[in-house]
Amino acid sequence: MTEILHALPATSQPLDEATWWRQAAVYQIYPRSFYDANADGLGDIKGITTKVPYLTELGVDAVWLSPFYPSELADGGYDVADYRNVDPRLGTLADFDQMTAALHAAGIKLIVDIVPNHSSDQHAWFQEALAADKGSTARARYIFRDGQGVNGELPPSDWVSVFGGPAWTQVDDGQWYLHLFASEQPDFNWDNREIRDDFLKTLRFWSDRGVDGFRIDVAHALMKDLSEPLPSQAQILELEKLNNGTNPLWDRDDVHEIYAEWRALFNEYNPPRTAVAEAWVDQSRRARYASTEGLGQAFNFDLLMADFDAESFASIVTKNLAESAATGASSTWVFSNHDVVRHATRYGLPNLPDPEKTQDGKDWILAGGAEMELNRELGLRRARAATLFMLALPGSAYLYQGEELGLHEVADIPDADRQDPAFFRNTGIEKGRDGCRVPLPWTSSETSFGFSNSQPHLPQPSWFAQHAVSVQDSHEGSTLNLYRDALALRRSLQTSEELSWISNTNPDVLHFHRPNGWRVLTNFGTTAVELPEGTVALSSVPLEDRMLPADATAWLV
Incomplete structure (x- = not known):
């Protein structure tokens, strides 16, 4: 049982x-x-x-x-x-x-x-922002800040972009814009x-x-x-x-x-x-x-x-x-x-x-x-x-x-x-x-x-x-x-969102049950295991003598 x-x-x-x-x-x-x-x-x-x-x-x-x-x-x-x-x-x-x-x-x-x-730096709005003055409506769509240092020559913070390098890039008038990713991807200002x-x-x-x-x-x-x-x-x-x-x-x-x-x-x-x-x-x-x-x-x-x-x-x-x-x-x-x-x-x-x-x-x-x-x-x-x-x-x-x-x-x-x-x-x-x-x-x-x-x-x-x-x-x-x-079988078998784990004595094997009598076993171990009763509907590798090899999954119905 x-x-x-x-x-x-x-x-x-x-x-x-x-x-x-x-x-x-x-x-x-x-x-x-x-x-x-x-x-x-x-x-x-x-x-x-x-x-x-x-x-x-x-x-x-x-x-x-x-x-x-x-x-x-x-x-x-x-x-x-x-x-x-x-x-x-x-x-x-x-x-x-x-x-x-x-x-x-x-x-x-x-x-x-x-x-x-973020958008591309080629987006019409960002191009408009580059041509606009500090504090303008166009720049308010993105995140522009004055820099640090005597003349604003340093970025507003030491933040690092996801792609590496600074998360701020300076524009011609000295302000900096934020980009969490590439410099060609300026971040939008979602408070706007x-x-x-x-x-x-x-x-x-x-x-x-x-x-x-x-x-x-x-x-x-x-x-x-x-x-x-x-x-x-x-x-x-x-x-x-x-x-x-x-x-x-x-x-x-x-x-x-x-x-x-x-x-x-x-x-x-x-x-x-x-x-x-x-x-x-x-x-x-x-x-x-x-x-x-x-x-x-x-x-x-x-x-x-x-x-x-x-x-x-x-x-x-x-x-x-x-x-x-x-x-x-x-x-x-x-x-x-x-x-x-x-x-x-x-x-x-x-x-x-x-x-x-x-x-x-x-x-x-x-x-x-x-x-x-x-x-x-x-x-x-x-x-x-x-x-x-x-x-x-x-x-x-x-x-x-x-x-x-x-x-x-x-x-x-x-x-x-x-x-x-x-x-x-x-x-x-x-x-x-x-x-x-x-x-x-x-x-x-x-x-x-x-x-x-x-x-x-x-x-x-x-x-x-x-x-x-x-x-x-x-x-x-x-x-x-x-x-x-697998996708064809899945479509016919996937009738609800129920799942039940079924206990077994082998910690390297996962066994669960879905509706319609659908059972799934995956062997994560290094030795083959015997499959329980049931018709094998699909397996990730060929099976012999109802044995599920290592690194393999079988669907039973």
Whole structure:
């Protein structure tokens, strides 16, 4: 007899058009690296439309589109010059409308990235601010300050940008502007009503065009307390540890006033538009972003940052599902995205000195990503097992383009080809995020592996050939077909948000039960274990004699 250790009540809301997002499988597309339809080496909107049949066969419920707006690409499109248009290198608004229609015709929802903390320095408002006088209305849209020192020659504070270097840049008349990220990304002043009204206009613009939801970039950074005297960088780092909403730059309580306004706008639509916050905050602070009065969901990066370890996975899942049950929010799960080393690589890395950076992958990337140091087979095996575990959890699953192909990180990009500002501002410390943004391989032998008829904007390695869609498409055991099978089964089995842990005597094995008789076992250990009774519906590796090997997951029905 199995013992139920933990159970969550089923959601009180039916899984209908209004709540589709609660258990959706969402596929993130980085547009410039997905598919190039006009042969210029850069992925585009028409390229996405062309590949809607691929997305349909994959079985995803929604697409999340990373920024496609006009941009100078100082940060991969997250430096937006015009929030209500399409980058002409990627297409037109008409192309966007055609893509939206094609996705909707296929039953796929559309989520787009919104970048509200900062604009591009090429945005019309920032260019106006540069030409305006100190204290002007134009400068009040951003965060300008006089400097320190005898003649204001020193920045207002010693704050460091996320991408390295000072967080303040001086302009011609001597004032300084704040940028928590790259200098080409000046921060908006969200105390300014004009900023709030303009973003409401932007959200309505895309909602009226049929967008179903929004992913909010750096959702925890909008509101800032810049009362004098400004705290030092060391003081800010100490305040981050408190997790009480008092940090002057991050996760302030008053940011939720903004999202309450956004929620009111979203609820004007039928069905209501949804949103998910990228908020790197303590778990105790996450629920407010995901509340029904706020954005509705917030990314949970806990599994992404965890070791491939049974105890860690169990603890993270239990805590997050308990929080969801208590708050009514929907859980989110993710292993890879455009900002982190792909999980097939993270799980195959050697033991490095710093455990935190081992899972992050940065130590290995910085060291040059030597092929001999990466156990590709182990990494992919664990990635397949982890993904099958994750896809069986209650809540929504976020997938990143290329993980369904079992792609590893591209570590050995020549410095001359790199694009990420994190690399240029932290040379010798970070290699940046380009390795997970390399264009996808669609075929094994064509130019650019079928991505484009031209040279791609980031170089593709020769080993991409064996991961191409054309190679995996008809191969029964391929990672691509594992994802297809898992997503199809998930859609038929995922009828509620219940989960029950089932006890067992092996601490390296996690076993849980879902409705419809759906049971999931993952073996994190080094030796095979016998499966309980039940029909094996799917497994991350081939099984023999009802034995679940190490680093493997099986679904039973």
